[in-house]
Amino acid sequence: MAKGDYYDTLGVGRDAGEDELKKAYRKLAMKFHPDRNPGDKAAEAKFKELNEAYDVLKDAEKRAAYDRYGHAAFEGGGPGAGGGGGSPFGAGGFEDIFAEMFGQFGARRPGGNGAAAAGRGADLRHQVEISLEDAFAGVKKPIRVQTSVQCDACDGTGAEGKSQSAQTCTTCGGAGKVRAQQGFFLIERSCPTCGGTGRVIKNPCKVCGGAGRVQRERNLNITIPPGVEDGTRIRLSGEGEAGLRGAPAGDLYVDISIRPHALFQRDGANIYVRVPLRMTQAALGGGVEVPTIDGGRSRVTIPAGTQTGDQFRLRGKGFSVLRSGARGDMYVQVAVETPQNLSARQRELLEQFEGEGGQGGNSSPESEGFFAKVKEFWDGLGR
Numbered sequence: 001m002a003k004g005d006y007y008d009t010l011g012v013g014r015d016a017g018e019d020e021l022k023k024a025y026r027k028l029a030m031k032f033h034p035d036r037n038p039g040d041k042a043a044e045a046k047f048k049e050l051n052e053a054y055d056v057l058k059d060a061e062k063r064a065a066y067d068r069y070g071h072a073a074f075e076g077g078g079p080g081a082g083g084g085g086g087s088p089f090g091a092g093g094f095e096d097i098f099a100e101m102f103g104q105f106g107a108r109r110p111g112g113n114g115a116a117a118a119g120r121g122a123d124l125r126h127q128v129e130i131s132l133e134d135a136f137a138g139v140k141k142p143i144r145v146q147t148s149v150q151c152d153a154c155d156g157t158g159a160e161g162k163s164q165s166a167q168t169c170t171t172c173g174g175a176g177k178v179r180a181q182q183g184f185f186l187i188e189r190s191c192p193t194c195g196g197t198g199r200v201i202k203n204p205c206k207v208c209g210g211a212g213r214v215q216r217e218r219n220l221n222i223t224i225p226p227g228v229e230d231g232t233r234i235r236l237s238g239e240g241e242a243g244l245r246g247a248p249a250g251d252l253y254v255d256i257s258i259r260p261h262a263l264f265q266r267d268g269a270n271i272y273v274r275v276p277l278r279m280t281q282a283a284l285g286g287g288v289e290v291p292t293i294d295g296g297r298s299r300v301t302i303p304a305g306t307q308t309g310d311q312f313r314l315r316g317k318g319f320s321v322l323r324s325g326a327r328g329d330m331y332v333q334v335a336v337e338t339p340q341n342l343s344a345r346q347r348e349l350l351e352q353f354e355g356e357g358g359q360g361g362n363s364s365p366e367s368e369g370f371f372a373k374v375k376e377f378w379d380g381l382g383r
Contacts, residue, residue: 003049003071004049006052006053006056006057006066007053007057009049009050009053010024010025010028010050010053010054010057011024011028012024014067016057018058021054021057021058022054022058025050025053025054025058028046028050029047029050029051029054032044032046032047032050033047034047056074062074119176119196119197119243119244119245119247120243120247120248120249120250121148121213121240121241121242121243121244121247121248121249121250122240122241122250123240123241123250123251123252123253124145124147124239124240124241124250124251124252124253125252125253125254125255126143126145126252126253126254126255127254127255127256127257128141128143128222128224128254128255128256128257129257129258129259130224130256130257130258130259131258131259131261132258132259132260132261132264132266132293133293133295134224135224135226135227135228135229135230135256135258135319136226136227136293136294136319136320137226137294137320138223138224138225138226138227138228138320139224140221140222140223140224141221141222141224142219142220142221143219143220143221143222143254144217144218144219144220145217145218145220145239145252146215146216146217146218147215147216147217147218147240147241147242148213148214148215148216148241148242149213149214149215149216149218149242150212150213150242150246151205151207151208151211151212151213151214152207153205153206153207153208154205154207154208154212156212156213156242156245156246157205157212157245157246158201158204158205158208158210158211158212158244158245158246159201159202159203159204159205159210160203160204160205160206161203167199167200167201167202168198168199168200169191169193169194169197169198169199169200170193171191171192171193171194172191172193172194172198174198174199175191175198176190176191176194176196176197176198177189177190177191177196178190178191178192197244197245197247199245201245210245211244211245212242212243212244212245212246213241213242213243213244220236220239220252222234222236222254224256225322225323226320226322227269227319227320227321227322227323227324228256228258228322229256229258229322230256230257230258231255231256231257232255232256233253233254233255233256234253234254234256235251235252235253235254236251236252236253236254237251238250238251239251239252240252263291264293266319268319268328269318269319269320269321269326269327269328269329270318270319270328270329270330270331271292271293271317271318271319271328271329271330271331272330272331272333273290273291273330273331273332273333274333274335275288275290275300275332275333275334275335276335276336276337277302277306277334277335277336277337278336278337278339279336279337279338279339281302282302282305282306282307282334282336283304283305284304285301285302285303285304285305285306286301286302287299287300287301287302288300288302290332292314292317292330293317293318293319293330294317298314298317298330300312300314300332302334306334306336307334307336307366308334308335308336309333309334309335310333310334311331311332311333311334312331312332312334313329313330313331313332314329314330314331314332315329316329317329317330318330
């Protein structure tokens, strides 16, 4: 069967630019892709035609030959012969476009850093618990991490004797990846010879077995800044596992958790402290001394008649603000405590107080107002 015109196959004009070609190919390739049309022979054939057309037209030299000689440019000894125009995988046409569409191909080219990435050390995570005071002031915290470190015997090369070095893998040419065509796809996988590192060791180090790293416990000191919040993650670049045979090390991520405090509750840059007051303190008023998160003391004036839930603000006595010299505020929240375990004399005095309050006094206006409304409610119902 005669081949169709490549421009017609892609549905573009002969003056179509590179972007227009790519857009048209992408749209049609997605439509006729075998994965979307399982068992459809017509779609499979169309998919092949699209790949072939795009492979030719996206290449300036091939396109010029095709515009002048047509399909004959890629047949026999024509001017374009040997260019691979008949292969859907020639010159990376299929591979390049599907790298963008699916992210499966062309992610690492030979000579790139794919082998180094394959041997990169793993990232590590470690959790550190600190007090609220340490979170306020900042602290240097020692930690111990079980990890892989560079082998001293071979300086991380993996080769026996520090003067020796690993050699470029002949199977993958140092890329760390090999490719094989399966049907319409190029399958990329780690090189079986070098394990994805791109290099091979002729005489492996006896200490690390050629890995270039050994297991060891490391002691580190981390600096936790003032104002850090619960759940904050600190990244220590290059402090994770050592890479294989000199590849880059991973990172260490330290997760910060803050222990609950016996006195203070934190909300962002503000601090709250709950202060219970005796009934007489709240009724008569006075002063009360409260602690602050920096270890100091502040005196709060309690006005007469203070109620549960009232709060008093102390400016600048709150928590540190991360990466700033500022501080939040501190709020003193009052809770009036009802007396318990009364002596006979205390009970007598309270009963006397209650009796006097019930004779037209105004010592409990909220209570009296509430029950006055209750009485009006019941009267309105005729009860």
